[in-house]
Amino acid sequence: MTPVTPTQSTDVRNDALRMLSNGLYVLTACVEDTLHAATVSWISQVSFQPPLVLVALRRNSHLAQAVRQAHRFAVNILGTEQEALAEQFFAHLAIPGEPADLAGYAFRSGPGRCLLLTDAAAWLECRLAAELPTPGDHHLLLGEVTGAGIRRRETPLVLWNTPWCYGGLRET
16 A cells, blocks of 8 residues: 555546545465465455455465465455554564464454454455456455454445555556
């Protein structure tokens, strides 16, 4: 994620792509004894039956590798007042062992051994169902929702309402 500044030069494609609605989530996975977490924004529901979500993760990211190895992941859905929580996980976090917290935030292990942040407004626990081929710079991972919970009914944190951006075309 990067802050948006009015002086950045962009073309209309960047501006239009950045207007797509994207929430901010903390995606977690557990590989053996290492906990992985990072803030992500490209997640979408793609099926009712079975319930599926599509997650786009950078092709060379440690998080994509962790999800692939774990075959499971959790999507921690953030509320509008949780920018600080989102920012804490901008850089991929990998913590070995059994820590008491995750970057200062309490968590519990879900039924599928996914990390669920107890401060998140809601969560989805997913089984990796497929990885879809793409010519792009992000992996497309399809997750079957195997568990879910809502801790607080509130408006989700949306990228547009923050000082950050993720999307559009990279400037070269």
